[in-house]
């Protein structure tokens with residue numbers, strides 16, 4: 001056990017924290033607070049809960065804030081050296097683990113696990129160790145630690161070695177790769193990842209599909225990992241089915257340790273969304289969007305970060321196919337596509353963003369008329385405008401190749417003014433909860449997607465409204481506060 005212990009009773013660890021810093025021209029620091037499920041989830045336990053969020057410095061501004069000792073209460077930012085962070089985040093987390101879990105490789109040429117990969121992997125270990133050390137330092141005796149995502153897979157194992165008294169959870173916000181795909185990783189790396197994760201008392205996933213995939217990978221990665229508890233569709237749907245997960249020998253212990261595996265399907269936050277989407281800035285943006293769209297036209301809306309996994313290019317191809325197959329939609333529909341920048345340090349993301357722009361322009365120049373712009377593309381992140389588009393949408397297009405959950409699919413029905421048909425990829429985690437009232441698509445099939453768009457645009461208004469009501473009810477089944485508390489309760493219950 002560590003000789004010095006901290007005071008935090010609940011700790012959250014994630015690469016990206018709730019606040020970031022920029023350096024102003026006069027040298028002062030400007031703090032910017034972020035949003036998202038984890039931020040609102042954590043706020044559910046209240047300020048008196050003694051919570052600490054451990055995150056990484058991501059930018060020069062963040063590192064400067066750490067150097068100057070500037071920070072927010074309840075947040076500890078780790079000044080991992082920029083080169084180590086770049087290797088761990090861009091090199092391993094985003095270019096290897098994200099690719100593996102979303103199955104994004106063009107396998108004839110990639111991945112290549114060479115000396116450069118090994119060098120970056122050493123940085124990933126260093127970066128995970130920095131988190132484990134900070135958490136070990138800050139956690140009070142028996143505290144609960146909730147580690148987030150693929151950036152920090154090694155942390156549970158490393159932390160358990162330092163602080164066996166802690167209750168350690170890990171939550172994956174991404175899909176988990178099928179065992180057949182996961183095994184492309186070098187054997188020692190696979191087993192390190194699995195052992196790192198199994199250092200946790202509890203592992204959380206967004207759906208049973210991803211939870212089962214993890215268990216298969218864990219069982220395939222080494223001997224001595226066995227399932228316990230009840231599995232199968234019926235048991236998984238049953239909240240009271242009792243603990244289940246993996247039994248495994250760990251850290252030289254003779255007796256088996258247990259890691260509970262559970263599912264928490266993060267939902268939308270209805271109070272926040274409904275209130276925020278009726279603020280003045282959203283109304284202003286609705287007016288601006290209406291002017292861009294043109295009177296009396298239907299809208300197909302998509303809002304994404306420009307992730308390779310979001311499938312924005314095939315979405316545009318499907319829209320083009322719709323205009324070819326059903327020329328009667330020309331001039332009567334607009335595809336409103338918001339593709340916000342993401343991970344622009346990576347060339348493959350920059351290329352993908354360029355392809356999105358190129359294809360949108362090509363569609364506009366081929367089909368556009370003086371009074372009609374078929375694709376309205378915006379690439380500058382603007383949350384108020386996203387909400388405005390949610391409210392206006394006749395059809396929402398959510399067609400990822402693979403996605404842990406996809407909160408856009410859950411947010412649109414909650415916010416929609418007059419009902420919105422949801423065209424939803426069967427490969428999104430949200431499909432498990434929303435599939436019945438959505439129009440399902442195979443995200444690779446352009447014809448299928450174009451056809452679903454046509455059917456969605458043609459849905460009678462009353463059916464659309466009915467479906468939207470049911471979608472919204474399913475979407476808010478587990479809002480962020482409850483999602484977080486359930487995990488915390490589960491972890492503390494042992």
Ligand code: F6P
Nearest residue numbers: 015016094149173174342343404
């Ligand atoms: O959406 C899945 C997710 O893993 C989130 O949990 C996480 O915040 C995000 O992706 C990471 O994105 P970024 O690289 O921009 O921090």
